[in-house]
Amino acid sequence: MANPATYRPKTGEIPTNPGVYRFRDPHGRVIYVGKAKSLRSRLNSYFANPAGLLPKTYAMVHAASSVEWTVVGSELESLQLEYTWIKEFKPRFNVVFRDDKTYPYLAVTLGEKYPRVQVMRGDKKKGTRYFGPYTAGAIRETMDTLLRVFPVRSCSAGVFKRAEATGRPCLLGYIDKCSAPCVGRISPEDHRALADDFCAFMGGEAKRFIAKLEKQMADAVAELDYEHAARIRDDIVALRKVFERNAVVLSEETDADIFALHEDELEAAVQVFHVRGGRIRGQRGWVVEKVEDFTTPDLVEHLLQQVYGGDGDSHGRLPREVLVPVQPSNAGELAEWLGGIRGAKVDIRVPQRGDKAALMSTVRENAEHALKLHKTRRAGDLTVRSQALQELQEALDLPVPLLRIECFDVSHVQGTNVVASMVVVEDGLPKKSDYRKFSVTGPAAADDTAAMHDVLTRRFRHYLQDKSAQVDESALAPEPEGAHGMPSAADNTEPAAVQDTTTPAPRAKFAYPPNLVVVDGGKPQVNAAARALADLGIDDVYVVGLAKRLEEVWLPDSDFPVILPRTSQGLYLLQRIRDEAHRFAISFHRQKRGKAMTVSALDGVPGLGASKRKALLAHFGSVKSVKAATAEELSQAKGIGPALAGAIVNHFSAEGPAAATVPAINMTTGEIIES
Secondary structure, eight states: OOOOGGTOOOOOSSOOOOOOEEEEEETTTTEEEEEESSSSHHHHHSSSOGGGOOHHHHHHHHHOOOEEEEOOHHHHHHHHHHHHHHHHOOTTSSSSOOOOOOOEEEOOOOSSSSSOOEEESSSTTOEEEEOOOOHHHHHHHHHHHHHTTTTOOOSSSSOOOOOOOOTTOOOHHHHTTOOGGGGGGGGGHHHHHHHHHHHHHHHTOOHHHHHHHHHHHHHHHHTTTTHHHHHHHHHHHHHHHHHHSSOSOOTOOOOOEEEEEOOOEEEEEEEEEEEEEEEEEEEEEEEEESSOOOOOHHHHHHHHHHHHHHSSSSSOOOEEEOOOOOOOOHHHHHHHHHHHHHHHHEEOOOOOSSHHHHHHHHHHHHHHHHHHHHHHHHHHHHHHHHHHHHHHHTTTTOOSOOSEEEEEEEETTTEEEEEEEEEETTTTEEEEEOOEEEEEEEEEEHHHHHHHHHHHHHHHHHHHHHHHHHHHHHHHOOOOSSSSSSSSSSSOOOOOOOOOTTTOOOOOOOSSOOSSEEESHHHHHHHHHHHHHHHOOOOOSSSEEEEETEEEOTTTSSSSSSSOOOOOHHHHHHHEEEHHHHHHHHHHHHHHHHHHHHHOOOSSSSOOOHHHHHHHHHHHHSHHHHHHOOHHHHHHHHTOOHHHHHHHHHHHHHHHHHHHHHHHEEEOOEEOOOO
């Protein structure tokens, strides 16, 4: 750990203006981003008495090796810049509100030609309308009920294409829960109108659709069409069932998100109820670990930044009202920023009495229960992970804590389509954004040890190149103004929003070295990995291998393995990392092998790329039809000009005589038939 005194800037060098600051580790990685009304006051608080800091803040200032800052012109600019940098650098010590569970959303893919209704989790996609979040059981029931009234497509792309090719709809088309656009039962325009009606109903316009159906039912009864009237009656019952599932809690014109939190010295839990049209449309929760000695207004400010700063409101749109337990820090600037995102005024308020205050107390109770549940689960998880990392460090006699572990695995089938995977674990948890895949070709694909040597060489050669490039950039950078690229304290000019010239380009994907490399295999694979590191002159990264047969841990140039107890948490951790690397490698291998097995006769045509091959197959339906087509017929396909059409005809005509010279064989007798 670094001593904060070694990189503490002089007090006179730090400006008193508002700004944003960043702490970096020895590898140049941004580990914390913060903002302050007075940079001098805030930064001095980190260095004046490090022993008095919160545990996580203490760890942050000792993990850092430098600090830099950017002066801005106003607190609104500091708010925007802080959010931008947190989103870009994803600092490990920043306050991050993590979902306490993965919530499903009801999504409509309006960006597709035939919109699809589906249940989705994870990151939001452009061109998709989201409703929720809901519990898993409720969302399936809601979707199933609404599809009988709004039979929008809900099948996957593969099922849709198969039905389109065969001319027969899937089961949902036969039971009237899909309008079957795949076989032309409904036009693309009418199907999109159906999807728009689905979205309108989910958006709060239920009464309009129910009234419309009631009128249709009355008309059917007047015409004595009782069978049709009965079907409409069942549709009305289904819509009312969905509509009445969410109780009315506020007036119908109320659109609001109601936040509440419960906190202790180290963590806080947040819950939000999404109220649309006076009804609770969804609920969501987060848990956050405190880094600095944040007040509740500071936590609320960071919460609203992260919830609304990405792709908009987690419920699909930012509401008119945001109700919070206390006014956030910089409430005026935050409201202005949110108003810019929404395109209209956003009112951030603290309800004092009435129905909204009563509902907030319910949200607060949910937050209190969420924090208790999180602590119960987290206590066991933290204990086990810490025990596993400590056991592993002691068993391998390593002098450094295992903050980052990388595991490598090679996958192939009899030496074909050789690939390798790299998975990353930081603080005992997978970091999937750093996972990498490698294709291995040439002499390196001869056997597993050669492939392992090649992959480790490539991975750490990139690391050395990135490290060298960083040093070169630092050496060639011009002398900055002031001590850290900022105006000095003696500069009396008016502060302005300036670009920090010390900010490097985004770090390369192999920029950070691990403390430990784990390879899937025994002594040969471990020695190959150690040899690769030695050839590159790297001596501060440790290597072990985990052999599958007896789960032995091998060290480089060792005649005997390290045997960890079967109940060791360190062994469990190694097994989980090894299995994850194996899974990731197998997935990539299957993908590569699948592409190799789908080689088309069109692949060899010069000048015919992937998009034009797709256009030809879409136009003619098969490779056989393409071969039989004339140059004029080929020119009718999208993107195929006369010259390319002639090249296609010449390519397949050149194959003709060669194919004709192959003798025919009677498959029953094996006799060669003379031509």
